[in-house]
Structures are given as C-alpha cells and as structure tokens.
Amino acid sequence: MSPLYHLPASVHYDPDRHVWARPDQDGFVKIGAAAPLREVLWHAPEVEFWAVDRVAVGSPLATARAREGRRIAIASPVAGVVAELNELLDVAPHALVLQPYVRGWVARVYPDNWERDSVMLLSGSSGAAEYRGRLD
DSSP states (O other): OOTTOOOOTTSEEETTTTEEEEEOTTSOEEEEEOGGGGGTBOSSOOEEEOOOSEEOTTOEEEEEEBGGGOEEEEEOSSOEEEEEEOTHHHHOTTHHHHSTTTTOOOEEEEESOHHHHHTTSEEHHHHHHHHHHHHO
C-alpha cells in the first residue's frame, strides 16, 4: 500500500479494521473508514447501513461495495448508542473514499466508555506513523 495516504493525527485508528474514530466536543464520536480502504473500494461505493441502535466494539455499522463483488464491513471501534448515520453517503458515496475524515464519516456514536475503548486505538502523530508503518 502507498505511504502517501493522508492519515491525520487528529483521529484515532483501528488499523486491523481500517476505521477511525474522532471524539466531538459534545461527547459523541464520529466513525469512518480510513483512507487506505480506497485500495479495495469502488470510487463511489454503494454503502448499506445496518439498522442498529447500539454497537459493540467490532460490530458493523455499514458495508461498502468493494472491487470484485466483495462487500467490506465498516466496524465500530467503540461500543455505544448509534445517534446518527451519514445520509450524505446515500447520495454522494464517493465522499467515503475521497473525503473519509471530513464529509465521508459513517456514523456518530455516543460511546459507553470512550476512555476504555480508545486505549485500543492508535492516536496522535505517533499513532498515524505506526499505522502507516503497518501498511508498508
């Protein structure tokens, strides 16, 4: 994979699932697919949201259509209540691939225990560098 992926230090990464989480000031956590997933997803992947009210760590929030007919699960890196799904992805699914950290987020979750779940995530510039190293 390319070392040129934009991996902002402002988010927390689950490198095994290629997802990110970023706490908002209001206590919610935005979750999305990390930029390296674009290697396997279509340019404008069909996104299917899973109808759930709560998620556990590793539970799918959505799936996205990948190349070769595969579907990739976008799993939650935190446990909590699903407060919002990004409806923009219904009309502009390319945002998942082209703007994964801005407009392409998948869900907002109110975490049960952010401190507990965030310990398992890579964070900051050192976390982004470690994630990039795992991709190489």
